[in-house]
Amino acid sequence: MKLSKEEILAKCAQMSQNTLMETLNIEFIDVGADFLIAKMPVTSTVHQPDGVLHGGASVALAESVGSAASMMFLDAEKYYIRGIEISANHLKSKREGEVFAHATIIHKGRTTQLWEIKIKDEEDQLISLVKLTTIALPKV
Structure with a gap:
């Protein structure tokens, strides 16, 4: 049975509980056949000391959404997803x-x-461009 958009987003929200995604307030907001979108607030909790978005927070956001997207294409009951690059x-x-x-x-x-x-802001300006490779590892 194929999950609806709402069911996929609810599953992403559930898997984010008690994780870095929850700590960073990452919220999954849209999904399609070949994409997934999440948002993250930019506040002092994700700043560098000089008051701008920390690159590590951007990378954590990117890996979170890319890994969750990989899970959409695989049977999460049979595979673990890991970022490898x-x-x-x-x-x-x-x-x-x-x-x-x-x-x-x-x-x-x-x-x-x-x-x-692609990480963009509210004005559709490109903030970061990220490439992520994931691997599916069989659960045994």
């Missing part, structure tokens, strides 16, 4: 508001998946 280019700073991470599939293999995650 991530590369991020931080292009613009952000002091407050929200950022939105849009993960789009580039390669959907049975074992590895390659995702492009």
